[in-house]
Amino acid sequence: MKKFISMDEAMDMLHDGMTVMIPGFMGVGTPEALVDGIVKKGVKDLHIICTDTARPNIGIGKLIVNGQVKKLFASHIGTNPETGRMMNEGLVDVTLIPQGTLAERIRAGGAGLGGFLTPTGVGTVVEEGKQKLVVDGKDYLLELPLTADVALIRGSKVDRKGNIWYNAATRNFNTIMATAAKTVIVEAIELVEVGEIDPNNVMTPGIFVDYVVKGDA
Amino acid sequence: MKKFISMDEAMDMLHDGMTVMIPGFMGVGTPEALVDGIVKKGVKDLHIICTDTARPNIGIGKLIVNGQVKKLFASHIGTNPETGRMMNEGLVDVTLIPQGTLAERIRAGGAGLGGFLTPTGVGTVVEEGKQKLVVDGKDYLLELPLTADVALIRGSKVDRKGNIWYNAATRNFNTIMATAAKTVIVEAIELVEVGEIDPNNVMTPGIFVDYVVKGDA
Amino acid sequence: MDIRERIAKRVAKEFKDGDIVNLGIGLPTLVANYIEDDIEVIFQSENGFVKMGPAPSTDAVDPDIVNAGGLPVTVLPGAAFFDSAVSFGIIRGGHVDATVLGALQVDEVGNLANWMIPGKMVPGMGGAMDLVVGAKKVILAMEHTAKGRPKILRECTLPLTAKKEVNLIVTEMGVFEITPGGMILREIAPDATVEQIKAVTEADFIVADPLKMMEE
């Protein structure tokens, strides 16, 4: 039922103009093999939701450098000078979002919430165009959910039912992105048998995962 | 630094009129020893936030039967006839909250959110007195965060730094309640050394926990 | 076959391989017994896990694993446990393919009342409001009448659980689909007639043509 597919089959699901969520913090926790697959396939005009664009030769940075990204939603682009250059030249449309707000917007998208109130960004440019609400005398911004066509996930251990366990700091945006996209493809660093991950310690239940691809260990 | 305390010391922190969060689903995941401690101490007029009142002789049900609860926030009281009887006689003021909304309100309280928009309860009595917002043409209720003076938590395994691991279905409201109270006291079913819980599998980081009490295995 | 079994058996035919399903307590719980062998249906228990299995033998009860009714259950290989915030994120976020619930009343536009009778019974909504709003398909598994009185009404009179969320009603007399164009009787039980159904149904409904025989 849970489908193990080849990299080519995974790439068949990606098309020009799609909105794609890709986790990772400076490349840590990013599914590099899937990103390489996108570079190789050459799909264009992608809308990418991620927390940062890593470096030109790492993670999501490779998609930027290769000119495949039309719109970018991220919290930080400073470590990849190419992103800033392409933004300034009008080649990439960048929306900057505070990291905690980005995480929460993705979670809201996956959890069926219509939005949430956060104090982050009040009194800054982040509040532009947003509804402001006062609760108990305190100002909050109404932030709306984010969803995607596809989420590309990286699991340290993945079983045949799609259950995922993440090691150390690789977890970051993986868990929430796996809940917020129509199609979820996980790159398994290590494939394990069902039961090898204690059901208590499963971090992304297999019900969220549509396809599994074997990545490089 | 993380304090192991006796049951008496834990009970010294509970006072009449306090708002207390207690996890558990029909008693599963409820810290029974701490509840018994409250019954023994006899504090009164408590405001209790929980998902259900279990049965008269189980979990939170014992506090109801013993007349210690003034206000109750819960999603379900049907399994404990005493709660309904005392509500009808005006002895307990009951606010019923959909279970998912209750969980999310507690999470919002612990995560610094000013509230969230949920479709649950639209068109029902749950919307009474609440602000209604339309996002993308869909109606949502604005639900506000919940916090407490004290949260009483039940950890299946707890280490000396307060890191907690929960077994099976005992997790329910424990994780979120541990984030949403000024003082967090955990009842350890099993005390373990630091490191016995893999840092990856810690479900409540010790930074949320103020005190640890040894419970009955 | 008794009435409850007939209803449960018919509901079980609604699922396809890989569906994630949440069963309410009471009659809906029976549905798990009638899933076809050649498909895998994943049961979610809203108190915090997926891949719920059958009840254990009395000597194998694990007090840490109960279903949403508080009764001992087991988990199957590939299960995963989570907390209540994640569990209701799954439910409200549309990750549950179908929920099967009982009803006190349901009406012809799909309004559902199943959580309280003012002045009589106020158990609380538990997870029902989230389930009915969040699940992709809401199926009612219920006896057609309560003590002979219609439960399928023109308009619910009891406090609602949710508005216009019900998709399918399965009773011992037939199967109704709620559509934007009205309520349609799709299937009829072998021992019922349309006239009999009309006599115990307050709501207006369209009779499908052809009207299928309800499978047993």
Next chain:
Amino acid sequence: MDIRERIAKRVAKEFKDGDIVNLGIGLPTLVANYIEDDIEVIFQSENGFVKMGPAPSTDAVDPDIVNAGGLPVTVLPGAAFFDSAVSFGIIRGGHVDATVLGALQVDEVGNLANWMIPGKMVPGMGGAMDLVVGAKKVILAMEHTAKGRPKILRECTLPLTAKKEVNLIVTEMGVFEITPGGMILREIAPDATVEQIKAVTEADFIVADPLKMMEE
């Protein structure tokens, strides 16, 4: 001791046993080197863990563990990993006792600008906006001027990171506290005079009496 070490060392004295602290990249990172031995300070890394330890030796680098600057670090016994939603729940929820950050500009009411210079540098705010709003105490660890020009202003001119959230400013010349009654110079470096500080500080400030000597 160089300027940066002096600042870091002074900031380190702000913490007490059990404090949970988030250090920004650059100068703030140095603060970890000066924590007193008799207290335990728990460092949070906003990419997903608590109990961050020092950098590993080059042959012990674990590519799965980096700090918020993307550099290899270690974790100490009692550490816990979590996802970004939980991490920023910790931050925004007030569970971080203090955050230490750099600044491009800060003003006398505690407004902070440290994330962009329009037309020049737009790296993005990363987690800074959440940290400044969420942490119980916001400490700036910064050189007093930028190429001789004041950074402590009457009013920030760059886009803000957050409004009125800064509590303490530590520079190589002294320590300022932001209070509802105004900015107060609490401590002065042994090699500075109040006149020298006034000359390179645009903001108005009150001089505490007594004015303490900044500890080294």
